Amino acid sequence: MAQLTTENLIDIRRHLHAHPELAMHEFETHQYLLAVIKGVNQQYLEIREVPDLPTALLVYIHGSDPKRTIGYRTDIDALPVTEKTGLPFASKTPGVMHACGHDIHMTVALGVLSWFSEHQPKDNMVFFFQPAEESQNGGKVAYEQGVFAGKWRPDEFYGLHDNPNLPAGAIGCRMGTLFAGTTEVNVDLIGKSGHAAYPQDANDMVVAAAQFINQVQTIVSRSVNPIEGGVITFGKLDAGTIRNVIAGQARIEGTIRGLTQKMIEHIVDRLKQVANGVATSYGATVNIAFNQGGYLPVENNDELTKRFINFAKQDPQTQFIETQPAMTGEDFGYLLSKIPGTMFWLGVEDDSALHAATLNPKESSIPKGVNSIVRFLEFRQGESVL
Template sequence: MAVLTEKNLIQIRRDLHAMPELALNEFRTAAYLEKVITGFNQQYLTIKHVPDLPTALLVRVAGSAPQRTLGYRTDIDALPVSEKTGLPFASKNPGVMHACGHDIHMTVALGVLSYFSEHQPTDNLIFFFQPAEESQNGGKLAYELGVFEGEWRPDEFYGLHDNPDLPAGAIGCRLGTLFAGTTEVNIDLEGKGGHAAYPQDANDMVVAAAHLISQVQTIISRSIDPIEGGVITLGKLEAGTIRNVIAGHAHIEGTIRGLTQVMIEKIDQRLQEVGDGIAKSFNADVTVTLNQGGYLPVENDPELTQPFIDYMENASDVNYIETKPAMTGEDFGYLLSKIPGTMFWLGVEDDSQLHSATLNPNEAAIMAGINAITGFMTDRMAR
């Protein structure tokens, strides 16, 4: 097969869009990707499977005179969202949709791989088609399984995320943090239930939970540098069964977002301290459980990101836009904490936001993204 044409790529994107699968269950998606890849010129390619992560797929492209190995990662999973686009190629899996645009991500990656299968790169390339980005931290799972060892370890890693707020095909990036890190928060408060008419004989966890929630709001406003920023959202509270019974238990769920790992760890510490204080104040048992998994901040390496920005700013066929950090999470942050690299935006120009049931990325972004990435990688390998 020759290099994929724009018509081929749009059809691939639509095929992938119609078959979305949730984290660690992307079996049809992985099979489809491998079928496309095995149709490429195999002269420089080696395909690798991961038995303990069966929907993961890696492809190595042998360089002609390698000085380094460049990695490129794309995510392949979808979200539990019921699609409402009305598109003829809409999701055929009820309740599941590529509402974050991973179908675009995969298609761009295939286009870049297709190009280098016909134009042997100077340096080695590793393409990582990663399962479980939206949940289950697939990047962390792969790293801990030893996937990136020996000739399969990139010296530097790159990856994109589509952005409906940017013009179709535009490249957005910045030095420093592109995406926040995230931590799941679960808080359980245990007191003593009782009759509403006899509060002195009970220990009301609705009241304790209310005080905890109020105090948590001061962590960001009074413990965190406002220039650096952070977010705590407690989005779920469960307590009680009926109006005239004092609740002896309350359960709270939420999320923490921070632009650096140091910031997240500081927020984590303050949240634990607030929980300890509420426990003492209300004579209750308060358990704060924090789970970050692999969702660390996406902190772009300055020594690699500046050359990336320089190329994109000066390329005549690239519309480069400097972007602000976003409080959304991305598990590429874990891989960037282990291997230096850069994440960037690809504009897909749509009125609907990421994770929306009506997201419909502009397909003109696909070829523009491929051209920008192949151009950058070719330039990078010449330096």
Template sequence: MPVLTEESLIQIRRDLHAMPELALNEVRTEAYLEKVISGFNQAHLTVKHIADLPTALLVRVAGSHPKRTLGYRTDIDALPVSEKTGLPFASKNPGVMHACGHDIHMTVALGVLSYFSEHQPTDNMIFFFQPAEESKNGGKLAYELGVFEGEWRPDEFYGLHDNPDLPAGAIGCRMGTLFAGTTEVNIDLEGKGGHAAYPQDANDMVVAAAQLIGQVQTIISRSIDPIEGGVITLGKMEAGTIRNVIAGHAHIEGTIRGLTQTMIQKIDQRLQEVGAGIAKSFNAQVTVTLNQGGYLPVENDPELTRRFITYMKQNDDVTFIETEPAMTGEDFGYLLSKIPGTMFWLGVEDDSQLHSATLNPDESAIAKGITGITGFLESRMAD
């Protein structure tokens, strides 16, 4: 069982739930985390701050006979969602909510850290309380700032995401990709505006945008292996000002999802080619801007994931479920592209989905998750 009692863990989760903050503004959250950590046994702990990423927090646990350094990451930011749970510990920040369950993520991480503060690990450990997962790719920011260098560089990285579709406390994982990579798409079409009565004197970007949108739909259906899959969603379009004026400009926004980086790059290329084709056929200027940032696919390391799954399957205290890949994004994928590791699900059993204003995770998952994770990490250190 974790060193922090289940009662104290639940209170920590509720405190965090009530103070959600958006990406790179997690000031109160970081202060609360540091206060909790200051109450742990400090004999083997070192805390690190990052001047250029002030809401990030790292804690190093010195191992007794280290052969490696194990990293554990949790995200700490929230979403711009107005909470509708009606809970007594609901968000006190209007329009902001831990609708993705990062309050659960943080509480589990604190529980694991608490355990190893009292039971010195064999290997060194790095706990990374990461800001800006939901936007602004905090993992990539930290890596590019050189945070994970020297004694602060993990040899392996682990992290979880809660899952309302799994039983409370169950562990879910799979070999290969757990989460898709994502890319933001912005497309601008420039032609020539004019009077609706004189189309021959204008270059209509509503028509050009309609053609582009239609052709984009064939990228997935005709250019991508259906066994592998991918997604392009164009969710926003703006063009024109009034019904009797031909629009000289159109703007489209969307997202790409793919289960491997190779797949995403292929979709990117085809989208650029479609844009170039529309530009030529309509004698227009078409600019396709793609921004992936740190949201690479979460591709689990084969050997480390095999060890993780084997341990969880053989542990009688763990309910293990092999899961399918999800098309949702997670910026832990960037860190896993640099440092081998594994991401997994923690079941929190709820009728509401992630990012929902009514998400209410089952808190009994917290202690079960901590027990499973600490057991795995200790088994890994014994290898």
């Protein structure tokens, strides 16, 4: 097969959209990607599968005069969302949808890979088709398994995320943090249950949980620099079994968001202090647990990001928009904590938000995104196209 055309890419995107799979179960997706990649020019390519991470896929492109290895990552998993777009190529998998646009991500990556399969790059390139971005932090798992050892370790890493708030095909980026880091928090409060008519003989964890939640609200408003920002959201509270029995236990589940790892750690410390205070005040046992996994802040490398932004601003074929940081999470942050790189937005122009059941990205963003990324990567390798 020759280089993938725009028509090919649209067909690929629609197939991927119709066949979404959840984290670590992207087996059909893996096989489809493998078939597409095997269909392009193999002269410079080396394909690698990972037995311990079976849905992952890597492709190495041998450069003609390499000075570095440039990495490009795309995520491949979907979300447990029931699609409501009514599209003819809507998800055929009940309760699963590419509601975050990873079908767009994969298609753009295939378009870029296809270009360089026909136009050998000067530098070596590694394409990483990553499972489990939405959950189970596939990037961290791959890194810890040593996937990026030896020649497979990029000197710099790039990746995109689609953005329905930007015009189709526009490139958005910023210096510093693009996405927040996220940490799950679970709080278990243990007291003593009893009859509703005899509160003096019980230890009410509904009251203790209410006080804990109220006190936590002051962390961001009074313990965080307003110009730095942070978020604590408790989305779930379970306590009690019936109206006339005092609850002896309560469980609160939530999430922390911060634009730097330092901010996340500060909020974690304050939450522990509040938990200790509530435990003392209410004579309760309060157990608090945190899980960040690979969802570190996506902190773009200064030097590489400055080069990327300067190129995008000057390139006549790229519409560049400087964006603000987002409090959404992305596990590419873990890889960027180990390997310098840049994450950027690709505009897909839609009225629906990411993760919505009605998300319908504009497909015109695909060829525009491929073109801008190819032009940057060629520029990065000393082949200026300006």
